[in-house]
Amino acid sequence: MKAEIxxxxxxxxxxxxxxxxxxxxxxxxxGATLHxxxxxxxxxxxxxxxxxxxxxxxxxxxxxSAIADSAGGYAAYxxxxxxxxxxxxELKINLLNPAYGEALEAxxxxxxxxxxxxxxxxxxxxxxxxxxVLVALAQQxxxxxxxxxxxPAGPR
Amino acid sequence: MKAEIxxxxxxxxxxxxxxxxxxxxxxxxxGATLHxxxxxxxxxxxxxxxxxxxxxxxxxxxxxSAIADSAGGYAAYxxxxxxxxxxxxELKINLLNPAYGEALEAxxxxxxxxxxxxxxxxxxxxxxxxxxVLVALAQQxxxxxxxxxxxPAGPR
Amino acid sequence: MKAEIxxxxxxxxxxxxxxxxxxxxxxxxxGATLHxxxxxxxxxxxxxxxxxxxxxxxxxxxxxSAIADSAGGYAAYxxxxxxxxxxxxELKINLLNPAYGEALEAxxxxxxxxxxxxxxxxxxxxxxxxxxVLVALAQQxxxxxxxxxxxPAGPR
Amino acid sequence: MKAEIxxxxxxxxxxxxxxxxxxxxxxxxxGATLHxxxxxxxxxxxxxxxxxxxxxxxxxxxxxSAIADSAGGYAAYxxxxxxxxxxxxELKINLLNPAYGEALEAxxxxxxxxxxxxxxxxxxxxxxxxxxVLVALAQQxxxxxxxxxxxPAGPR
Numbered sequence: 001m002k003a004e005i006x007x008x009x010x011x012x013x014x015x016x017x018x019x020x021x022x023x024x025x026x027x028x029x030x031g032a033t034l035h036x037x038x039x040x041x042x043x044x045x046x047x048x049x050x051x052x053x054x055x056x057x058x059x060x061x062x063x064x065s066a067i068a069d070s071a072g073g074y075a076a077y078x079x080x081x082x083x084x085x086x087x088x089x090e091l092k093i094n095l096l097n098p099a100y101g102e103a104l105e106a107x108x109x110x111x112x113x114x115x116x117x118x119x120x121x122x123x124x125x126x127x128x129x130x131x132x133v134l135v136a137l138a139q140q141x142x143x144x145x146x147x148x149x150x151x152p153a154g155p156r
Numbered sequence: 157m158k159a160e161i162x163x164x165x166x167x168x169x170x171x172x173x174x175x176x177x178x179x180x181x182x183x184x185x186x187g188a189t190l191h192x193x194x195x196x197x198x199x200x201x202x203x204x205x206x207x208x209x210x211x212x213x214x215x216x217x218x219x220x221s222a223i224a225d226s227a228g229g230y231a232a233y234x235x236x237x238x239x240x241x242x243x244x245x246e247l248k249i250n251l252l253n254p255a256y257g258e259a260l261e262a263x264x265x266x267x268x269x270x271x272x273x274x275x276x277x278x279x280x281x282x283x284x285x286x287x288x289v290l291v292a293l294a295q296q297x298x299x300x301x302x303x304x305x306x307x308p309a310g311p312r
Numbered sequence: 313m314k315a316e317i318x319x320x321x322x323x324x325x326x327x328x329x330x331x332x333x334x335x336x337x338x339x340x341x342x343g344a345t346l347h348x349x350x351x352x353x354x355x356x357x358x359x360x361x362x363x364x365x366x367x368x369x370x371x372x373x374x375x376x377s378a379i380a381d382s383a384g385g386y387a388a389y390x391x392x393x394x395x396x397x398x399x400x401x402e403l404k405i406n407l408l409n410p411a412y413g414e415a416l417e418a419x420x421x422x423x424x425x426x427x428x429x430x431x432x433x434x435x436x437x438x439x440x441x442x443x444x445v446l447v448a449l450a451q452q453x454x455x456x457x458x459x460x461x462x463x464p465a466g467p468r
Numbered sequence: 469m470k471a472e473i474x475x476x477x478x479x480x481x482x483x484x485x486x487x488x489x490x491x492x493x494x495x496x497x498x499g500a501t502l503h504x505x506x507x508x509x510x511x512x513x514x515x516x517x518x519x520x521x522x523x524x525x526x527x528x529x530x531x532x533s534a535i536a537d538s539a540g541g542y543a544a545y546x547x548x549x550x551x552x553x554x555x556x557x558e559l560k561i562n563l564l565n566p567a568y569g570e571a572l573e574a575x576x577x578x579x580x581x582x583x584x585x586x587x588x589x590x591x592x593x594x595x596x597x598x599x600x601v602l603v604a605l606a607q608q609x610x611x612x613x614x615x616x617x618x619x620p621a622g623p624r
Contacts, residue, residue, distance in 0.1 A: 026216035029185070029207035051185035057308030060182035061225045061244045066218020088217045089585060090609055092248035092404045092560055094431050094451055096424040111449055112408040116584065117557060117611070119406050119449065137423055137431065139406055139451055141558055141609065143585070152213030245429060246453055248404055248560045250587050250607055252580040267605055268564040272428065273401060273455070275562050275605065293579055293587065295562055295607055297402055297453065299429070338528035341497070341519035365493035369620030372494035373537045373556045378530020400529045404560035464525030 005040035005110055009078055016082060017042070017074050020150050024070060032067050034074070040110035042074040047103040059099035064106075064124055064136050068093055071108030072120035072140040079113045085148035089117070093138040101128030104135070118142045161196035161266055165234055172238060173198070173230050176306050180226065188223050190230075196266035198230040203259040215255035220262075220280055220292050224249055227264030228276035228296040235269045241304035245273070249294040257284030260291070274298045317352035317422055321390055328394060329354070329386050332462050336382065344379050346386070352422035354386040359415040371411035376418075376436055376448050380405055383420030384432035384452040391425045397460035401429070405450040413440030416447070430454045473508040473578055477546055484550060485510070485542050488618050492538065500535050502542070508578035510542040515571040527567035532574075532592055532604050536561055539576030540588035540608040547581045553616035557585070561606040569596030572603070586610045 003009075014037050021027060021034050032046040044067045046052070046059075054060040069091055077086040105125045112119045124136035159165075170193050177183060177190050188202040200223045202208070202215075210216040225247055233242040264278040280292035315321075326349050333339060333346050344358040356379045358364070358371075366372040381403055389398040420434040436448035471477075482505050489495060489502050500514040512535045514520070514527075522528040537559055545554040576590040592604035 020211045023209075023211040024216060025206045025209035026218055030218075050181045053179075053181035055176045055179040055306055055308075056241070060180060060222065061247065062186075062218065062222020063182055065221040065225065065247065066216065069217045069221065085212070088251050090248065090250040090558065090607075091217065091221065092246065092451060094246040094424075094453065095244050096431055112406075112446070119408055121449070134424070137433070137451060139404060139449060139558075141406065150211055152211075246402065246451075248607060250580075250609065252587055268562075268602070275564055277605070290580070293589070293607060295402075295560060295605060297562065332523045335521075335523040336528060337518045337521035338531055342530075362493045363497035365491075367488045367491040367618055367620075368553070372492060372534065373559065374498075374530065374534020375494055377533040377537065377559065378528065381529045381533065397524070400563050402560065402562040403529065403533065404558065406558040407556050462523055464523075 003039045007039045009037065009039045013078055017077060020077065021074060023151065026066060027070060030063055030066060035105065040075055040079050040113065042071050042078065043105055043107040044071045045103055045105050048101065059104055061095055064099055064104060065091065065093050067104060067106040068122040068124055068136060068138045069140065071106035072122045072138065073142055075108035075110050075120050076118040076142040079110055079118065080144045081146060083147055085145040085150045087143050087145060089141040089143050091138055091140045093136055095136050097133055097135045099126050099135040101126035103127045116144060118144065159195045163195045165193065165195045169234055173233060176233065177230060179307065182222060183226060186219055186222060191261065196231055196235050196269065198227050198234065199261055199263040200227045201259055201261050204257065215260055217251055220255055220260060221247065221249050223260060223262040224278040224280055224292060224294045225296065227262035228278045228294065229298055231264035231266050231276050232274040232298040235266055235274065236300045237302060239303055241301040241306045243299050243301060245297040245299050247294060247296045249292055251292050253289055253291045255282050255291040257282035259283045272300060274300065315351045319351045321349065321351045325390055329389060332389065333386060335463065338378060339382060342375055342378060347417065352387055352391050352425065354383050354390065355417055355419040356383045357415055357417050360413065371416055373407055376411055376416060377403065377405050379416060379418040380434040380436055380448060380450045383418035384434045384450065385454055387420035387422050387432050388430040388454040391422055391430065392456045393458060395459055397457040397462045399455050399457060401453040401455050403450060403452045405448055407448050409445055409447045411438050411447040413438035415439045428456060430456065471507045475507045477505065477507045481546055485545060488545065489542060491619065494534060495538060498531055498534060503573065508543055508547050508581065510539050510546065511573055511575040512539045513571055513573050516569065527572055529563055532567055532572060533559065533561050535572060535574040536590040536592055536604060536606045537608065539574035540590045540606065541610055543576035543578050543588050544586040544610040547578055547586065548612045549614060551615055553613040553618045555611050555613060557609040557611050559606060559608045561604055563604050565601055565603045567594050567603040569594035571595045584612060586612065
């Protein structure tokens with residue numbers, strides 16, 4: 001039976017996602033946190049701080065891309081077998097509106113789950129005052145590496 | 157006369173680029189520095205540290221994208237009029253090889269300089285031991301906002 | 313007042329879209345026809361024939377891209393001023409499933425309508441038997457050329 | 469030993485590429501022909517005719533994308549094992565300059581050849597009078613389907 005995108009996931013899968021996210025040094029460094037973790041759908045929040053800015057004081061597109069990449073990656077990873085690893089093949093992002101506000105939220109959704117390749121769409125919203133504005137839209141291709149551990153390899 | 161891509165730029169333009177880069181809080185936060193600044197060609201270096209990693213201990217695609225975005229953006233900006241601002245319209249990046257090594261270098265080059273839109277290509281190399289490996293390739297569209305200051309606006 | 317995406321358009325705008333589509337020699341050559349024309353939403357249908365195939369006998373990605381490009385372009389064009397022209401800045405398409413069936417339908421939707429740049433998303437469905445399968449997903453950036461006529465220029 | 473991109477290929481591989489190209493109904497329908505076939509580098513030419521136009525009388529971005537897609541796809545295919553098939557995963561194209569002239573030439577080059585995924589870059593030039601103008605730049609991801617025949621399947 002095929003699980004529904006956005007539906008609940010078991011505790012084991014959720015732990016796998018949260019552990020992997022916890023190993024992403026960049027997410028902690030950017031102050032980004034996992035928000036929702038559902039089947040084929042993951043969202044990540046990142047509150048504003050000056051360390052995330054570009055030259056006009058908005059969120060830098062690089063930070064926006066970083067949480068978009070992780071949101072899509074983990075959305076895909078929820079649909080992968082336990083003994084596997086996820087890598088981004090490519091990401092394309094359109095910056096639609098100036099990204100300013102209290103926080104950004106990237107919401108990744110699996111559009112096509114394949115055995116080898118999975119395609120996600122990611123929306124990034126800026127939360128400002130009582131508004132929620134779509135500031136970026138992305139498409140991403142992920143690859144499932146079966147049997148590859150999701151942890152650092154030993155010394156190369 | 158049309159300046160050559162990769163050719164020298166005047167001190168005024170270089171100062172404009174370096175000042176703008178200096179206002180990007182994210183670049184400092186990632187430990188990224190401006191390397192080359194030439195006409196239509198800018199490179200940025202980012203030494204590895206754990207705060208930049210993804211779950212396997214490689215550079216996170218988000219950090220790779222961030223320096224790719226700034227390298228392309230500033231390559232474009234060298235070709236813009238002084239009283240203007242640059243914004244990324246969209247960025248597409250392919251991750252070609254695992255991004256590990258002592259440092260990454262993103263090298264942005266203007267492919268087409270237009271009055272409104274400019275298209276750049278960005279190569280990202282990983283420096284490891286004595287090798288230099290292409291780890292990412294990106295295409296990016298930038299917009300020139302004439303008359304818009306390249307500094308934070310006042311209170312909104 | 314802002315018109316709603318997917319809402320009705322006036323006869324004048326619809327005529328402008330249909331006339332422009334009629335001038336696209338490629339659409340006729342591919343056997344593609346305008347289906348829906350609404351505010352910020354245009355769909356195009358293309359029945360299968362051997363002239364549209366790739367090596368396995370499916371629809372060639374190039375034909376899929378062609379109707380995706382026109383569907384997004386005309387979706388954007390419905391939101392532009394009458395005395396203007398539309399050009400594609402860039403298009404990114406993911407081929408999700410083998411594109412076979414009686415016909416393809418590309419459905420372009422405006423995600424962000426700007427004065428200069430507009431961003432569309434395009435879904436392409438294959439109609440087979442009684443199914444409708446999403447075979448491609450695209451993101452596209454369009455530029456509005458104000459004052460530029462939407463017809464061939466005179467001799468260059 | 470690794471063959472060099474742009475180097476010669478054996479007659480068997482060239483035949484495989486030319487046969488596969490010959491099965492692409494769309495290429496014939498667009499009047500496109502294989503030009504160069506080298507290791508990891510394939511070019512395709514398409515002379516102008518009214519059936520390839522968009523509304524202003526230029527080459528339609530869909531036709532430009534179609535030959536870009538095939539040029540990249542066959543460049544990748546030259547590097548694949550004989551008993552395999554190639555499919556496009558995704559394509560991203562920037563339209564840089566109005567595409568008019570006597571003919572277009574798309575030139576696909578392998579940037580990264582992998583066992584499963586291969587990434588190509590494609591340049592499209594317009595030939596006009598004695599000029600050759602870069603009109604489009606694309607990045608493309610291809611997948612190698614080992615053991616899958618490069619011909620139409622039987623009745624589904």
